[in-house]
Amino acid sequence: xxxxxxxxxxxxxxxxxxxxxxxxxxxxxxxxxxxxxxxxxxxxxxxxxxxxxxxxxxxxxxxxxxxxxxxxxxxxxxxxxxxxxxxxxxxxxxxxxxxxxxxxxxxxxxxxxxxxxxxxxxxxxxxxxxxxxxxxxxxxxxxxxxxx
Numbered sequence: 001x002x003x004x005x006x007x008x009x010x011x012x013x014x015x016x017x018x019x020x021x022x023x024x025x026x027x028x029x030x031x032x033x034x035x036x037x038x039x040x041x042x043x044x045x046x047x048x049x050x051x052x053x054x055x056x057x058x059x060x061x062x063x064x065x066x067x068x069x070x071x072x073x074x075x076x077x078x079x080x081x082x083x084x085x086x087x088x089x090x091x092x093x094x095x096x097x098x099x100x101x102x103x104x105x106x107x108x109x110x111x112x113x114x115x116x117x118x119x120x121x122x123x124x125x126x127x128x129x130x131x132x133x134x135x136x137x138x139x140x141x142x143x144x145x146x147x148x
Contacts, residue, residue: 022091025069
């Protein structure tokens with residue numbers, strides 16, 4: 001949401017974004033929230049509800065508000081975005097749907113589901129070869145888009 005707020009305020013945005021296991025639908029209506037609960041060792045619907053309540057303390061807030069739910073937001077002008085999520089995580093559909101919306105808004109993007117990946121699969125760095133490969137890909141992608 002930060003780059004979208006920067007855009008709305010006419011401020012510069014980051015040159016590129018790498019997003020790992022994003023939570024993009026605060027309504028939690030996407031099927032993987034429940035369907036992947038048994039395969040996600042870190043998150044569950046109940047955990048997400050606690051996080052959401054702590055983050056959005058106003059009981060009258062609309063969880064579909066584009067100010068807080070990226071799946072409802074206008075993504076026009078978002079910088080190039082590299083998206084990674086675990087196929088087994090509770091937020092897998094958030095990542096997949098966000099990837100589709102990036103394409104819809106013509107944002108330069110790549111989407112990488114990690115087969116059998118858990119939420120924040122990146123924590124397996126140094127222990128899981130597929131995670132190390134994903135990190136290497138992220139670095140290559142950033143160098144390409146940031147010119148470094």
